[in-house]
Amino acid sequence: MATTMDLKQLFEKASALAGYSFAEVAAAHGLTVPADLRRNKGWVGQLLEAALGASAGSQALQDFPELGVELKTIPLNAAGKPLETTFVCTTPLTQVTGLTWADSNVRNKLQCVLWIPIDGRREIPLAQRCIGTAFLWQPTAEEEHLLQQDWQEHMDRIALGQVETITAHQGQVLQLRPKAANSRVLTDAIGPGGELIQTLPRGFYLKTQFTEQIIQRTFAL
């Protein structure tokens, strides 16, 4: 059994992947590259998990629980801007009284993130796209404040039975959107009268403007 990686080793391992194509990394781990991501949306994330030895699997934990680190890939376009929002975690829709930001799943997941920018250009064959320069991020006080504000606003609405009035337009940096296999999936939630209702499962997502600022700050000359 290998000794546990420390943060420095993980970061160096992630940094060493910069410049390699998905085909090269996949080959090194005995994986095949799909033609595109249409039916394999999480493939790049899983490739990086394999390459870095993430351990949490399908548990509701950070990817590297021993290090308190969450791994996130983020697809960028030719201009270095995020092409997609970033999924954080599913949203609790029942038993939300007493939930606080300090012990929320959102804060836990975002305390320390190992971001790995990836080439998201759809005009280039998936196998030829490359891995970018990894970086570690911990929210600044200002960033955490924005996240907490949005989280609190969403959770207040959920607690008041107004989950179905929430749209992705709400939130400065953290939005609430469906997170399910399809629009027919149902889960328990609090209704307008405090009763239990059935609704579409939701998840928290980081908006692209927020992640773009993180990217810009990180790679600013």
Place this chain on the structure above:
DNA sequence: GGTTGATCATAC
């Protein structure tokens, strides 16, 4: 062209 709501694969 950017976003929002919908969707895909897989393990359990």
Place this chain on the structure above:
DNA sequence: GTATGATCAACC
């Protein structure tokens, strides 16, 4: 269904 990993694609 819930968890993980996300991107698709219709719409404004």
